[in-house]
Amino acid sequence: MSVRQGTWAIVLAGGDGTRLSSLTTDERGDAVPKQFCSLNGGPSLLQEALQRARRIVPRERVCTIVARQHERHWRHMLWSLPARNVIVQPRNCGTANGVLLGLLHILERDPFAHIVFLPADHYVRDEALLADSMRTAAMFVTRDRDGLTLVGIEPDDIDIELGYIVPGDPVKDGIRRVAQFVEKPTAASAHDLIARGAVWNSFIFWAHATTLLALIRSRLPEIVEEMTNALARDWRGDEGTPALEDLYERLPVIDFSRAVMQDAESVLRVSTAPACGWTDLGTPRRVVQTLQRLKLASAIQPPERALPAPTYVDLAANCALATNWTQWIP
Numbered sequence: 001m002s003v004r005q006g007t008w009a010i011v012l013a014g015g016d017g018t019r020l021s022s023l024t025t026d027e028r029g030d031a032v033p034k035q036f037c038s039l040n041g042g043p044s045l046l047q048e049a050l051q052r053a054r055r056i057v058p059r060e061r062v063c064t065i066v067a068r069q070h071e072r073h074w075r076h077m078l079w080s081l082p083a084r085n086v087i088v089q090p091r092n093c094g095t096a097n098g099v100l101l102g103l104l105h106i107l108e109r110d111p112f113a114h115i116v117f118l119p120a121d122h123y124v125r126d127e128a129l130l131a132d133s134m135r136t137a138a139m140f141v142t143r144d145r146d147g148l149t150l151v152g153i154e155p156d157d158i159d160i161e162l163g164y165i166v167p168g169d170p171v172k173d174g175i176r177r178v179a180q181f182v183e184k185p186t187a188a189s190a191h192d193l194i195a196r197g198a199v200w201n202s203f204i205f206w207a208h209a210t211t212l213l214a215l216i217r218s219r220l221p222e223i224v225e226e227m228t229n230a231l232a233r234d235w236r237g238d239e240g241t242p243a244l245e246d247l248y249e250r251l252p253v254i255d256f257s258r259a260v261m262q263d264a265e266s267v268l269r270v271s272t273a274p275a276c277g278w279t280d281l282g283t284p285r286r287v288v289q290t291l292q293r294l295k296l297a298s299a300i301q302p303p304e305r306a307l308p309a310p311t312y313v314d315l316a317a318n319c320a321l322a323t324n325w326t327q328w329i330p
Contacts, residue, residue, distance in 0.1 A: 007138060008113050008209075009053035010102040011064040013046050013074065013120035014092045023284055023318045032313045034281060035120035036073035040291065040316040045281070046077055049120040055131040056116060056138060060085075064120065065102045067092040090245045095203075096254035100216055100224065104231055106209055113209045114141050122202070123290055125277020133273035134204065140175045140271065141206040148207040148215060148261075149175065149269040152199030153278045160184060161282055163201035163257055164193045165270050178268035183257050199272050203257070203280075215267060219260050223251070287315050 017024060017033035024032045035046040043051075046064075053062045063085040066074045069092070078086050087105050089098060099117060106113050116138065124130050130151075137149045152165045161184060168179030181201070182193060207215075217224045230243035261268065277293065279286050 006110065006112055006114060006142075007057050008061045008063065008106050008110065008115045009057040010087075010099075010106070010115055010117050011046070011049045011053055011062070011120045012095060012098055012102075012117060013049070014065050014067040014070075014089050014098045015095075015121065016067075016092055017121065019282055020284065020287070020315075023287060023315050024313050025318065026313050032073060033070055033121070034315070036070070036077065037313040037315055039123055039281070039287075039314075040294070041314050044077055044312045045123065046074065046120045048124075049118055049122070050081070052124065052127060052130070053116070053118055055127070056134055063087055063102060063106065065089060065098045090248035092253075093248060093251040094253040095256035096216070096220065096259050097223070097227075097248075097251055099212075099256050099260075100220075100227055103209060103212055103216070104228060107213065108231075108235070111210070114138075114206065115209055115212070116204065116206045119203050119280065122278065122280045125294070127276075129276040130273055130278065133271055136174055137206050137271040140171075140173055140269070141208065145208045145211055147267040147269050148205055148212060148264075149271060150178070150261075151202050151204040151206075152270045152272045153202050154272060154275045155194055155198070155200050156275045158187060158190045158194065159200070159286075160187050160190055162280070163203075164190060164198040165201050165268075166193060166196055166198045167270050167272065168265075171269060175269050175271050178265045178270050181262055181265055181268060183262055199270065200278070201257070202273070202278060215264065216260055219264075220254070223254075281315070284319075288319060291316055291319065 013035045015033055015035065017035065020034045021031035024034050024037050026032050036044050038044055050062060060082060062081060064078060064081065065087050067089045087102055089101060106115055116134065133151055137151055141149050150165060163183045164185060165178055166180040168177040170176050185193060226247055230247045233243040279290050281287050281290065
């Protein structure tokens with residue numbers, strides 16, 4: 001089976017990006033979620049993630065999860081997607097709820113789908129290298145319905161803010177079982193994990209839709225039941241307050257990695273991508289480090305006057321405006 005047949009992509013773009021708010025403030029003084037920002041004056045990170053998805057999946061099967069409170073940021077960025085492929089959450093309630101909502105939407109349209117989930121707020125220097133690893137994972141998933149396949153990145157540094165995956169026994173085609181999954185270890189633990197061959201969890205992952213739903217249901221049965229029922233009522237057009245709106249008023253914020261992946265090693269697989277300049281740009285330090293690696297350090301200089309507002313909030317320009325940016329040098 002071709003990778004593109006029956007394959008869907010969901011770009012996760014509902015986060016608030018609060019950890020990077022010191023670099024994502026716009027000309028009005030509002031913190032903009034980083035997925036709607038540019039690294040250095042080019043396309044937004046969300047637009048780059050959509051292009052990343054289209055390396056694997058046709059445009060008509062690329063979807064994105066967004067939050068209603070961010071509409072002024074995403075509305076003009078998503079014009080190229082079919083309207084029904086923009087899945088709007090009433091509010092951001094964490095990655096677990098976002099993954100589940102997107103999954104249920106795809107299952108309604110294609111019960112036999114396999115899906116790749118991609119974060120919208122990462123940077124990749126070598127997109128072609130990452131795409132090759134994504135295709136390897138995709139080909140495996142089309143033949144194996146039993147688990148969830150993660151794309152791991154060979155680390156080039158110790159970073160305690162990332163998740164780590166320790167590969168286990170080989171399965172086939174370079175895919176391995178997951179021996180251990182650790183979210184945000186200590187520096188000493190991260191050093192030990194890398195020595196054991198651990199890779200960074202990119203949070204790019206593949207699964208058959210029904211397999212993923214079963215896994216989430218085993219961890220979050222009440223939320224799966226409530227969201228399934230709420231969508232069914234809304235799709236029927238029942239009168240009154242939309243059921244999904246009502247549910248999101250009560251939903252807790254749940255992280256997918258902690259609530260679903262962690263301690264689920266028996267159903268996890270990993271495909272390792274070579275170091276490809278991947279980063280989640282999760283902290284000002286990582287932004288500065290990425291700009292330095294791109295030889296854009298000259299862009300990080302205190303300006304003589306305020307820079308003009310870019311089309312999108314520009315992380316490099318905001319680094320330049322930060323008088324204390326040197327504290328973020330690795």
